[in-house]
Amino acid sequence: MGRPRILVVGGGFAGVECVRRLEQQLTPAEAEIVLITPFSYQLYLPLLPQVAAGVVTPQSVAISLRRALGRALIIPGGAVGVDTKAKAVVVRKITDELSVERYDYLVLAPGSVTRTFDIPGLPDYARGVKTLAEAAYIRDHVIAQLDLASESQDPVEREARLRFVVVGGGYAGTETAASLQLVTKAACKRYPNLNPDDIHWHLIDIAPKLMPELGDKLGKDAMELLQKRGIEISLGVSVAEVGEDSVKFTDGRVLPCRTLIWTAGVAASPLIGTMDAETVKGRLVVDADMSVPRMDGVFGLGDAAAVPDLAKGDGAICPPTAQHSMRQGKAVARNVVAALRGQPLTPYRHKDLGLVVDLGGADAVSKPMGVELTGFPAQLVARGYHLMAMRTLTARFRTAANWMLNATAGDDFVRIGFQYRRPASLRDFEYTDRYLSADQVKQYTGHLVATPKS
Known part of the structure; x- marks a missing residue:
């Protein structure tokens, strides 16, 4: 034996x-x-x-x-x-x-x-943020929408390309909407034809609260911070139908949109x-x-x-x-x-060691060992936790170096060219x-x- x-x-x-x-x-x-x-x-x-x-x-x-x-x-x-x-x-x-x-x-x-539901158009037109390939693809896709909107002379097309909808008010959805909204806001400085006021981000969730695990105070703080940035948050609402250039909400609204990011649970x-x-x-x-x-x-x-x-x-x-x-x-x-x-x-x-939510830049909400934190102190806790949780010194060093470089040099908003000429969907990544x-x-x-x- x-x-x-x-x-x-x-x-x-x-x-x-x-x-x-x-x-x-x-x-x-x-x-x-x-x-x-x-x-x-x-x-x-x-x-x-x-x-x-x-x-x-x-x-x-x-x-x-x-x-x-x-x-x-x-x-x-x-x-x-x-x-x-x-x-x-x-x-x-x-x-x-x-x-x-x-x-x-x-x-x-x-x-x-x-986790998906039987929503018309969802498998074909939604994108997820569950795998490394999906995250890299989403970045390419968002920057591509800015590129295409910048050169388009069609106001209808521009509106659809500059509207981004994130479904799911948990940690993944909230952090994704918060992080990418900062990207599109900063990118406008490099796009003379784009007005930051024309870019619209929506975060929707069928639940009555944003990130309920954080508790009422921190959840409310996070929501108010995102709303001040211009992110429209709709609770008690989900998606009824997704099309190539539009999305229909369960409250009856139909909005022009070419980017729907689906993070509604696993x-x-x-x-x-x-x-x-x-x-x-x-x-x-x-x-x-x-x-x-x-x-x-x-x-x-x-x-x-x-x-x-x-x-x-x-x-x-x-x-x-x-x-x-x-x-x-x-x-x-x-x-x-x-x-x-x-x-x-x-x-x-x-x-329970607590919760950390990185909202991009110096913004975060954290609850280490039951202590409620917001702003820069919460950001220090969040990033410190992430570095501690990574299992190799190399990964920790790379991540910390990335944070420092992004904070000092900013972003170049470069597309790599994933799925060139053919949009990817949820079914293309998770097999x-x-x-x-x-x-x-x-x-x-x-x-x-x-x-x-x-």
Whole structure:
């Protein structure tokens, strides 16, 4: 019999933190550690709005797995099916070929995808900010709208190209709207034909409050700050229909618009749907120790798992945040090691460190350890937290250097040329159509059920 094989699915906060801890706690002789991820980097997701705004470069938030990890084997692909009876995972490699990976212990941290609804035109004309490629593309797209509006003589076209709508009043949507609005405002100095008053930003959300997790005071402070900048905020409103050059809101308004950025929440990875497992709103049901009931050696965590929030009780589950994912990764690694050594597992408990929201420039709202901050002090806390959370000194240095360069030299508003002549949409980036059905998974793994591991 060979070493036990620990298979970790997902190279996000939860999966990478789990692998790091496993490497520290297990000797090479105790277990083989394998990470399945399509990218050779861990994406520092909270700074994607700043990538879209050009404040930091894509490389700065793409933290090298080769630098962050040690001996773990990295399989370049995405898990597209799980068969817990066969103890096997089907992987679609970056070459598009399928392979089967066996495991003794499985850690499922596949993360989440953008949550969408059955809204006419949404899949074709909306853009997201969930992946590194999307953030880089959004920047190109926004600058392209300024370029095209600047030379257009058609007032209708100019109005549509200079109106930007962000759907989603959570952290991602608010930070994206705030950061990109500063970009378009500053860019007007380089466009003699554009008037800053002609550029319109809208932030809409079906919820009655902006970023309700911040509390009433900080949420109100953030909303007032954005409104002073000229961002129109509409709450209790969503999108009814999206067209190539217009958007219709649920309150009946129809506005000319060629840019709709969709950040209205996330849904668990479709990988969870390939398993015969209990779910809560699409998230994998797990016990407090993050083991999956009735599935030997399987653990779930991060955005794709409904991890009980013991700090709140009353059946609450942990929200899909980077803070929880990193801590759960550490806790799952400890429990995998305990399971491997025949020791008892421990439940996941946490103490909330607070929240940070970077609104661009010197503006921010933060709530570290329950202390409410606004303005420059909040910005120091927010950026200090981000640097602390990055896992390599190189990433920290690059990010800090980007902040300093942007603050002193500004932006050049350069388009790279992504998706030249063909607009991209949500479906072009997240590959949600690549997963297998349960029957397809069994076609690849069925012969393994009765085959002992050699």
